[in-house]
Amino acid sequence: MVDTWQHRHILSLSNFTPTDYDTVIRTAVSFRDVLSRRTKKVPTLQGRVVTNLFFEPSTRTRSSFELAAKRLSADVLNFAPGSSSLTKGETILDTAKTYLAMGADLMVIRHKAAGVPHVIATELDRLQSGVGVLNAGDGQHEHPSQALLDLFTLCQVLNPDHPHIDSLQGKKIALVGDIIHSRVARSNLWSLTACGAEVHLAGPGTLLPPGFAQAFQRSPVDPPGLTRRIVQHATLEPALVDADFVMTLRLQQERMTQHLLPSLREYHQQFGLTHDRLKICKPEVKVLHPAPVNRGIELSSALMDDPARSLIAQQVASGIAVRMSLLYLIGTRGRDAVLLDE
Numbered sequence: 001m002v003d004t005w006q007h008r009h010i011l012s013l014s015n016f017t018p019t020d021y022d023t024v025i026r027t028a029v030s031f032r033d034v035l036s037r038r039t040k041k042v043p044t045l046q047g048r049v050v051t052n053l054f055f056e057p058s059t060r061t062r063s064s065f066e067l068a069a070k071r072l073s074a075d076v077l078n079f080a081p082g083s084s085s086l087t088k089g090e091t092i093l094d095t096a097k098t099y100l101a102m103g104a105d106l107m108v109i110r111h112k113a114a115g116v117p118h119v120i121a122t123e124l125d126r127l128q129s130g131v132g133v134l135n136a137g138d139g140q141h142e143h144p145s146q147a148l149l150d151l152f153t154l155c156q157v158l159n160p161d162h163p164h165i166d167s168l169q170g171k172k173i174a175l176v177g178d179i180i181h182s183r184v185a186r187s188n189l190w191s192l193t194a195c196g197a198e199v200h201l202a203g204p205g206t207l208l209p210p211g212f213a214q215a216f217q218r219s220p221v222d223p224p225g226l227t228r229r230i231v232q233h234a235t236l237e238p239a240l241v242d243a244d245f246v247m248t249l250r251l252q253q254e255r256m257t258q259h260l261l262p263s264l265r266e267y268h269q270q271f272g273l274t275h276d277r278l279k280i281c282k283p284e285v286k287v288l289h290p291a292p293v294n295r296g297i298e299l300s301s302a303l304m305d306d307p308a309r310s311l312i313a314q315q316v317a318s319g320i321a322v323r324m325s326l327l328y329l330i331g332t333r334g335r336d337a338v339l340l341d342e
């Protein structure tokens with residue numbers, strides 16, 4: 001399966017093919033099996049160095065990448081901007097080159113500005129370093145590992161024993177809320193539509209401008225038969241009707257430079273998810289949220305805490321197996337690696 005893998009870095013899902021998603025999901029299934037054992041560790045990346053460069057706050061993504069790297073037996077370096085030489089004026093590229101000089105093999109990068117992981121990857125390529133870069137969220141641009149763990153979560157719900165991307169064909173997935181500021185929404189638009197789901201976007205006009213979906217209708221790597229299906233709505237109800245899944249997004253107030261909403265209460269009334277509102281969805285509908293959650297705003301506390309509806313905990317759990325897959329696929333590219341035991 002790994003023979004088909006072409007990516008040296010994972011910076012965006014706009015250049016992922018259905019085959020790439022299939023490879024990630026299959027690999028994640030293998031690692032899910034590892035994580036269900038008593039000894040949840042394999043020697044796959046033994047002796048390699050994974051550096052977490054998080055220039056922006058993070059709880060789950062950073063911890064999840066760290067644990068995934070440790071489960072693969074890599075050595076992990078964690079960088080914290082507040083206590084680093086950045087405060088003395090060092091540039092981000094020089095920080096990356098410092099870790100390169102220490103022998104980093106993989107760099108996981110989060111930054112509040114779109115494009116930073118790409119700039120670092122380009123410089124590392126220019127230096128012929130062989131280091132692989134994983135984008136862990138760059139500004140409003142993309143968050144590939146989040147969308148891939150969302151994809152794995154959906155595939156596991158639809159087919160627990162044999163999670164597979166084909167199970168998404170024809171499923172209706174509503175993406176709700178602060179879409180304009182969301183790198184999670186952008187990455188999910190690429191992945192879900194490539195796997196055959198029909199994505200319905202819903203949000204207030206200030207957070208979902210008309211024509212937003214246009215940019216996601218086609219990627220240059222799409223196979224000829226692939227039609228990406230995206231529908232935009234100005235209200236919530238049409239997106240929810242008969243939906244199989246509803247993914248709601250955090251109101252990213254740190255990215256709002258002006259008042260884009262009349263009030264949080266009004267937002268919750270119009271776009272907040274509750275048990276009652278989900279009655280027009282498919283009876284077995286499930287809810288996703290990348291977290292952190294503003295409780296009572298994007299969704300009610302009761303819905304968030306309802307294990308029959310909320311997949312939030314499964315999303316976090318899926319993150320470990322998926323990030324193990326990504327580190328494995330990038331970290332062993334071109335090498336004769338053993339996936340599980342030696």
Ligand code: NCD
Binds near residue numbers: 183184249250
């Ligand atoms: C997301 C992010 O940072 O983009 N969170 C995450 O990685 N789990 C979404 C968000 O912050 O709302």
